[in-house]
Amino acid sequence: MRATTTTTRDPAGLASDLRVSVWRAARRMRRESDPGITPTLHAALFTLETHGPMTAGQLASHESVQKPTMTRTIQALVDGGLARRTPDPLDGRVTWLAITPQGTRLLQRTRQRTDEFLTKRLETLTVEERDLLARASDLLARIAEKDPDA
Amino acid sequence: MRATTTTTRDPAGLASDLRVSVWRAARRMRRESDPGITPTLHAALFTLETHGPMTAGQLASHESVQKPTMTRTIQALVDGGLARRTPDPLDGRVTWLAITPQGTRLLQRTRQRTDEFLTKRLETLTVEERDLLARASDLLARIAEKDPDA
DNA sequence: TATTGTTATACTCTATAACTATA
DNA sequence: TATAGTTATAGAGTATAACAATA
Numbered sequence: 001m002r003a004t005t006t007t008t009r010d011p012a013g014l015a016s017d018l019r020v021s022v023w024r025a026a027r028r029m030r031r032e033s034d035p036g037i038t039p040t041l042h043a044a045l046f047t048l049e050t051h052g053p054m055t056a057g058q059l060a061s062h063e064s065v066q067k068p069t070m071t072r073t074i075q076a077l078v079d080g081g082l083a084r085r086t087p088d089p090l091d092g093r094v095t096w097l098a099i100t101p102q103g104t105r106l107l108q109r110t111r112q113r114t115d116e117f118l119t120k121r122l123e124t125l126t127v128e129e130r131d132l133l134a135r136a137s138d139l140l141a142r143i144a145e146k147d148p149d150a
Numbered sequence: 151m152r153a154t155t156t157t158t159r160d161p162a163g164l165a166s167d168l169r170v171s172v173w174r175a176a177r178r179m180r181r182e183s184d185p186g187i188t189p190t191l192h193a194a195l196f197t198l199e200t201h202g203p204m205t206a207g208q209l210a211s212h213e214s215v216q217k218p219t220m221t222r223t224i225q226a227l228v229d230g231g232l233a234r235r236t237p238d239p240l241d242g243r244v245t246w247l248a249i250t251p252q253g254t255r256l257l258q259r260t261r262q263r264t265d266e267f268l269t270k271r272l273e274t275l276t277v278e279e280r281d282l283l284a285r286a287s288d289l290l291a292r293i294a295e296k297d298p299d300a
Numbered sequence: 301t302a303t304t305g306t307t308a309t310a311c312t313c314t315a316t317a318a319c320t321a322t323a
Numbered sequence: 324t325a326t327a328g329t330t331a332t333a334g335a336g337t338a339t340a341a342c343a344a345t346a
Binding site (some may be wrong): 027028031055056057060067068070073091092093094095 | 317
């Protein structure tokens with residue numbers, strides 16, 4: 001196994017390591033996650049829950065996907081009764097999205113009962129390691145944000 | 151934004167946060183990464199570089215994908231001249247995979263010159279934050295490994 | 301004209317099931 | 324029979340290009 005510590009202070013080397021480990025972790029999580037909801041739908045629904053109602057374009061921007069991609073994701077959420085579309089009364093081009101009670105319940109169930117694989121793995125770590133991952137989770141979220149200067 | 155710190159010591163809540171942030175980071179990295187190689191090919195090639203020659207089955211197991219999936223990945227690497235197939239001289243069913251010099255060069259170029267987006271983002275962090283991410287990268291790799299008891 | 305969102309189309313990544321060749 | 328790998332097929336997730344409706 002390559003020693004990640006050798007690249008710690010070198011952003012390019014860390015980038016290379018992170019790219020691999022994040023990709024593998026994402027793949028593994030997808031494989032093990034709750035069959036009731038895919039990671040893509042989960043992430044979008046989570047955003048609707050935490051940010052409140054958003055337009056389709058805002059949601060696409062927040063998730064760093066193109067609008068047609070978000071159209072599909074939204075369609076899947078609406079078909080599943082997890083989100084609801086509401087036309088904007090003033091601007092006929094705009095669609096507002098909101099999580100439904102059913103969507104909220106699904107997220108609650110997911111948090112309580114699912115992610116079993118990941119939860120089990122995390123339980124094998126020390127409290128310090130979980131603290132570290134929690135802070136890393138915030139850093140990853142910051143890295144994945146849209147360019148501040150874009 | 152949901153406060154991740156509230157879930158730090160709770161493995162299930164951390165699992166939920168990590169699932170979202172890792173998924174988003176993976177998506178963003180794919181979108182921004184070197185157009186010359188996809189994350190899936192990069193990860194497999196990286197494994198061949200660090201572990202040396204492996205059979206197709208070993209590689210599939212290491213990457214946590216099914217064998218048919220790895221067959222496709224390998225085919226893409228071989229088509230691109232990045233890896234080489236060699237039949238096992240003793241067991242006719244087995245195929246050995248090895249990285250080619252061209253594959254090694256591509257990984258070097260990727261490390262040096264690409265991952266620009268990610269490198270730039272990492273440069274905006276403090277040294278401490280990069281240290282933290284480096285250790286998190288190891289933890290994520292451990293989490294994504296095959297079950298120790300499977 | 302510019303913007304919001306959708307439809308059409310295509311490519312990547314992944315899986316399961318069935319198959320071939322070899323042991 | 325069992326194992327290693329491939330082929331066939333399907334589904335999820337994403338993108339770009341072209342379009343419709345509205346501003």
